[in-house]
Amino acid sequence: MREVQWPRNDYSRVPYFLYHDAEIYQEEQTRIFRGRTWSMLCLAAEIPLAGDFRTTWVGDIPIVVHRAQDMSVHAFVNRCAHRGALVRRETSGNAKSHTCIYHRWCYSPKGDLIGIPFQRGVRGQGGLDKSFEKSEHGLEPLRVEVFKDVVFGTFCSDTEPLSDYLGPMMREHIATLMKAPIKVLGYQRQAIDGNWKLYAENLRDTYHASLLHEFLVTFGLDRATQQGGVAMDDRHRHNLTFAVASSDSDAEANLAYGAHSLNSDKLTLRAPALLKFLPEFEDQRSLSISSMFPNAAFQRLNNSLAVRQIQPKGVDKFVLAWTFFGYADDTPEMSEHRLRQMNLLGPAGLVSMEDAEAIEIAHRTSRVDAKRHSVIEMGGGGEISDRNYRVTDVPLRGFWSYYSELMGIEPEGAVR
Amino acid sequence: MITSEQRFAIYDLYAQYASTADACRFEEWLDLFSSTCSYRIIPRENYAAGLPLCLLLCESRDMLVDRIVALQQANEYSIHVDRHIISGIRIKPMQGDLLSVEADFLIGQTDSEGELSLYVMGTYHDTVCVTGERALFIDKMVIIDNGCIPHAISTPI
Numbered sequence: 001m002r003e004v005q006w007p008r009n010d011y012s013r014v015p016y017f018l019y020h021d022a023e024i025y026q027e028e029q030t031r032i033f034r035g036r037t038w039s040m041l042c043l044a045a046e047i048p049l050a051g052d053f054r055t056t057w058v059g060d061i062p063i064v065v066h067r068a069q070d071m072s073v074h075a076f077v078n079r080c081a082h083r084g085a086l087v088r089r090e091t092s093g094n095a096k097s098h099t100c101i102y103h104r105w106c107y108s109p110k111g112d113l114i115g116i117p118f119q120r121g122v123r124g125q126g127g128l129d130k131s132f133e134k135s136e137h138g139l140e141p142l143r144v145e146v147f148k149d150v151v152f153g154t155f156c157s158d159t160e161p162l163s164d165y166l167g168p169m170m171r172e173h174i175a176t177l178m179k180a181p182i183k184v185l186g187y188q189r190q191a192i193d194g195n196w197k198l199y200a201e202n203l204r205d206t207y208h209a210s211l212l213h214e215f216l217v218t219f220g221l222d223r224a225t226q227q228g229g230v231a232m233d234d235r236h237r238h239n240l241t242f243a244v245a246s247s248d249s250d251a252e253a254n255l256a257y258g259a260h261s262l263n264s265d266k267l268t269l270r271a272p273a274l275l276k277f278l279p280e281f282e283d284q285r286s287l288s289i290s291s292m293f294p295n296a297a298f299q300r301l302n303n304s305l306a307v308r309q310i311q312p313k314g315v316d317k318f319v320l321a322w323t324f325f326g327y328a329d330d331t332p333e334m335s336e337h338r339l340r341q342m343n344l345l346g347p348a349g350l351v352s353m354e355d356a357e358a359i360e361i362a363h364r365t366s367r368v369d370a371k372r373h374s375v376i377e378m379g380g381g382g383e384i385s386d387r388n389y390r391v392t393d394v395p396l397r398g399f400w401s402y403y404s405e406l407m408g409i410e411p412e413g414a415v416r
Numbered sequence: 417m418i419t420s421e422q423r424f425a426i427y428d429l430y431a432q433y434a435s436t437a438d439a440c441r442f443e444e445w446l447d448l449f450s451s452t453c454s455y456r457i458i459p460r461e462n463y464a465a466g467l468p469l470c471l472l473l474c475e476s477r478d479m480l481v482d483r484i485v486a487l488q489q490a491n492e493y494s495i496h497v498d499r500h501i502i503s504g505i506r507i508k509p510m511q512g513d514l515l516s517v518e519a520d521f522l523i524g525q526t527d528s529e530g531e532l533s534l535y536v537m538g539t540y541h542d543t544v545c546v547t548g549e550r551a552l553f554i555d556k557m558v559i560i561d562n563g564c565i566p567h568a569i570s571t572p573i
Contacts, residue, residue, distance in 0.1 A: 186462040186470075267486075347567075353569065
């Protein structure tokens with residue numbers, strides 16, 4: 001892997017080649033996604049019954065999550081130990097075992113190899129040698145932990161316990177979001193032509209939110225003038241961005257946005273029910289989105305609840321998979337409200353459709369000129385710490401700091 | 417019994433739908449919907465699984481108008497040209513002036529440098545009202561086969 005020359009040790013300059021280098025991408029799979037991190041796999045509500053399975057991703061590695069007959073949850077790499085074919089092709093289902101279609105090797109819900117056709121050959125000819133040990137050829141397992149009905153997995157036996165990895169900030173955010181049994185409302189997916197780290201940054205960038213997403217500003221869903229801020233875990237790898245609706249006035253916002261011109265005096269919605277916020281959490285936050293290193297985000301925007309999973313698909317592409325949900329005891333009206341408010345987010349989201357374009361135009365222009373770099377200095381350089389204001393991109397430097405630690409590319413005297 | 421007038425009115429409606437959307441003539445596009453319309457885009461994955469979540473949901477004409485206004489005044493999206501190819505229009509009578517119409521669509525998208533890509537493909541499941549020579553959408557459901565949407569959804573599908 002080529003040496004990374006960081007222009008500054010506080011990650012306020014990020015070399016563009018980190019988004020484009022094929023060797024870096026391979027190293028990320030090894031050191032980050034297979035490294036000492038926890039990735040979000042799915043929601044427990046997606047595999048409620050014994051035998052339920054769901055396919056998912058950790059980085060670019062295909063995974064099966066399976067609930068066994070004893071209700072324990074297991075995860076393993078979805079790749080046959082024989083010839084490397086995908087074992088489970090469906091996105092979800094219920095099964096007692098997993099059989100690869102190629103040569104019908106069969107695996108238990110825990111990923112153990114339990115069946116090999118013609119293992120002893122036919123009429124004493126062919127087949128596997130007697131020394132072949134099935135127990136050595138199971139599907140590669142992940143360690144699994146379930147926290148508040150969210151299923152997480154890690155490849156490393158020495159990754160810190162999930163609870164420590166999440167830290168108090170992420171634990172509290174997830175616990176609040178998953179405060180009651182949930183009901184999945186459906187899925188949205190989008191394929192974005194950009195490097196996955198551009199989205200990890202986007203999630204941590206409160207500076208862009210109210211500038212790129214004009215709908216947010218116009219209708220007061222998220223403005224730089226609102227009460228809010230960013231909070232990170234101790235290691236600055238995760239991030240929470242939050243805001244309190246109606247904590248500023250249109251006049252105050254107009255003054256701040258000035259030349260950028262707020263549309264709120266020109267634009268009104270004919271069907272304002274879309275924007276209605278029905279408080280349902282103890283805090284008064286109307287926007288609260290946490291991003292967990294390396295692959296997930298947990299979202300509350302008004303009453304729209306979702307988890308997002310980042311699935312890298314090579315240097316130049318990632319899939320963003322959204323799972324929207326409500327609570328099992330939602331009234332029919334509340335379910336309708338959540339389904340309506342989904343309009344704000346996802347690939348067609350009134351406040352999120354811009355992200356795909358922003359990431360694609362940032363990715364496209366930086367393929368060459370490897371020595372050039374981006375500038376990350378809103379909220380100042382140097383120390384990485386929480387901010388009680390919203391015009392900041394400090395959490396991006398937190399992301400790069402932990403990323404560099406895992407990748408073994410920290411500059412001398414690196415800020416953490 | 418479907419009359420030839422009804423059939424021609426419906427064929428015209430889909431031709432107008434494609435051409436107004438592709439030319440970004442959104443006011444004329446909106447005029448193809450009745451005052452009590454609904455419009456939704458749903459990935460086939462959710463539709464097939466009976467999951468209610470859409471990609472875009474307008475339960476009234478007002479919500480549809482809001483979408484268009486937001487698109488024109490608040491949203492940023494890729495500079496592109498879409499081309500709808502609609503075919504296989506299948507019409508069934510319902511009751512009175514109402515007809516159930518299904519049709520398949522394919523949209524090619526061309527970017528600002530002239531590069532074409534296949535964007536989305538799917539089926540419309542619609543309810544159409546025909547009065548005289550004029551057909552209007554009462555309900556339009558866009559079911560997208562490739563539910564993993566390339567880029568994003570901005571202009572009408």
